[in-house]
Amino acid sequence: xxxxxxxxxxxxGAAYIDSDMAGDFIGGKMMLDAHSLFSKxxxxxxxxxxxxxxxxxxxxxxLSPNNWIIARMxxxxxxxxxxxxxxxxxxxxxxxxxxxxxxxxxxxxxPIGYLYFEFVIFGSxxxxxxxxxxxxxxxILMHVKNDDIxxxxxxxxxxxxxxxxxxxxxxGLK
Numbered sequence: 001x002x003x004x005x006x007x008x009x010x011x012x013g014a015a016y017i018d019s020d021m022a023g024d025f026i027g028g029k030m031m032l033d034a035h036s037l038f039s040k041x042x043x044x045x046x047x048x049x050x051x052x053x054x055x056x057x058x059x060x061x062x063l064s065p066n067n068w069i070i071a072r073m074x075x076x077x078x079x080x081x082x083x084x085x086x087x088x089x090x091x092x093x094x095x096x097x098x099x100x101x102x103x104x105x106x107x108x109x110x111p112i113g114y115l116y117f118e119f120v121i122f123g124s125x126x127x128x129x130x131x132x133x134x135x136x137x138x139x140i141l142m143h144v145k146n147d148d149i150x151x152x153x154x155x156x157x158x159x160x161x162x163x164x165x166x167x168x169x170x171x172g173l174k
Contacts, residue, residue, distance in 0.1 A: 009073035028057035052128035086134035
């Protein structure tokens with residue numbers, strides 16, 4: 001699935017871009033040039049985001065500074081890998097069968113319909129909300145499933161949940 005998406009980015013990527021996608025990319029470029037993880041000057045749709053498309057595009061630009069289509073492809077693939085990894089984390093915590101987990105994780109990044117492809121796969125618009133929500137669910141389920149949790153593990157889980165919650169708040173997810 002990711003190979004198909006890479007192919008699409010390389011062959012059709014220049015034809016599919018809108019102002020939100022461009023805004024995420026410009027914000028990432030500005031933050032990269034300023035050597036900052038947050039923008040002080042760019043307040044389009046990418047004001048304060050914790051590892052969303054803006055930051056993934058920064059990594060893409062580091063690896064491919066002269067080709068923005070390849071840089072965007074790298075950023076999108078990174079976010080999709082994060083989405084799959086967070087889904088597999090929740091599946092592991094819930095004791096799902098490995099083969100079923102891989103199938104359903106793959107389906108989360110499949111271009112099921114045009115809008116899903118445009119917004120999630122190609123645009124990377126809502127991926128950070130999805131993987132952060134999955135991580136939060138996984139940590140909470142891990143805590144709930146463990147009856148004999150020590151105070152130390154309880155505190156660690158609590159800190160992780162607070163960190164993910166703050167991060168989710170910074171992405172605009174309420």
